[in-house]
Amino acid sequence: MTKYLSTIEIPSSIVTPIDSAVRFPEILEQSYARYEADIAFFHELIRTSTSSAELLDRIRSPKVHKDTRMSLLKMFRRCVAPVIDTEMSKKITKVTTKELVNSYGATFKPIEKLQEQFSNLRPGDFETLAALVGEYDTRGQSGYALTEQFFDWFEAEMPDELSITGPRRAGRDVELSSVFADFVGGYPCDFVIRAGDDVLAVGFARYDATRGGAQSDDRTGGNWAKVEKARQYCQNTGRSFRIIFLSDGPGLTHNDTWREACDIDGEWDGRVRVTTLKLAPTRVTLRWLYGWPETSAEKSEVGEVIDLLAKASE
Structure with a gap:
């Protein structure tokens, strides 16, 4: 399975700058x-x-x-x-x-x-x-803005048959047990994508203005645990859905965080994708959400987007 994220030579080229901090003075x-x-x-x-x-x-x-x-x-x-x-x-x-x-x-x-x-x-x-x-008054605002912009993009670009639910900004996470009655344990998601009553994907959104050290280590283990828990549940129940890690911000480009994003992207036989807001149009596609095989044209389009972003950052 091709891991598209690992083909990006300049990670900062795919980052969405969301500036919510107030400057001095x-x-x-x-x-x-x-x-x-x-x-x-x-x-x-x-x-x-x-x-x-x-x-x-x-x-x-x-x-x-x-x-x-x-x-x-x-x-x-x-x-x-x-x-x-x-x-x-x-x-x-x-x-x-x-x-x-x-x-x-x-x-x-x-x-x-x-x-x-x-x-x-x-x-x-x-x-x-x-x-x-008031040092931390704006903490979390970038993450709220990221989720809201992703919702706006999804609702504008995806067909009406698809829906996305969850807190658009601040709000309570969506527990997977509220989506699947037979799911046991905690599994808080930021959003759920459906086609009618069928769950196509669950997602986790995170905007990291900075990231490193122990915080990055915790995030790394947590994301892999989410994938494994979902995989085991689907294996035991016969259900099938995909996982979207909407990860953005300068902190994504830190060495350990970036390596983890590249490693987890494409896991579970391609059911897992890591995307930034910039890459969403080519990574969160209708074909991928439904599990249809990608065409060579779509694969080429992803490569072209990556190349264009890299050139724009030069």
């Missing part, structure tokens, strides 16, 4: 406009608290709106206790403040020092704090 003004009220509230809580433990307790009060509380917890982590994970501290009904203080209180910056520092901050310092709090 624009991020200072935008973040401050968003978090100004929360920062003022945090400053007031510092001024009127008698200890850093009390400050945390007041932040985690159920009376504080959950969105405001999350902002305050991020500030607490940045300014008082970096060891306090916001994903843990936000669970105010499951994790008590006393438990957090007993476990990590020794690392808290003293309230007296906080009060002194905040009373001497310059106006620009609050903008910096806002930028730190």
Whole structure:
């Protein structure tokens, strides 16, 4: 089975640039406009608290709106206790403040020092704090944009007999057990392609602005596990469907991530394809989705697209 991805000489030529990040110094003004009220509230809580433990307790009060509380917890982590994970501290009904203080209180910056520092901050310092709090505000936006653009392309180019379902942007994954009643275990997909009631393919979308190291290792093993789990299910039930890895972004071109994409592309007797948004028209074809043999013309077209993308990047 030909692995088309491995024939691409310049991987960056097939990447779709999706820019969702705010640049410096624009991020200072935008973040401050968003978090100004929360920062003022945090400053007031510092001024009127008698200890850093009390400050945390007041932040985690159920009376504080959950969105405001999350902002305050991020500030607490940045300014008082970096060891306090916001994903843990936000669970105010499951994790008590006393438990957090007993476990990590020794690392808290003293309230007296906080009060002194905040009373001497310059106006620009609050903008910096806002930028730190909002550092990950755009996280995931590129992935949402990738999925939405793929849905738009699919619905515009594919015949009406085919449908694509799943969260177009943010939303709950589609569990394969909700598609096939006899599927056992977790298998969250980003989208499902059908012809009427027949499932033709399941897909996973990922936009990596950067990728490497342990994160890439985790992704590599996870994708192979998805393929193997689907293969075993189809072997046991007689069902048949295809797997699409919609992988895009500069992180795809990192050595280990790229090698894994090339290796997994074309696996399971050609039922697995890795594609970027640019390659979708020649990789996610009607003929492939239905499992019909490809014509020599279609194979040539893929090669021509790859050559054109490579030349465009030179």
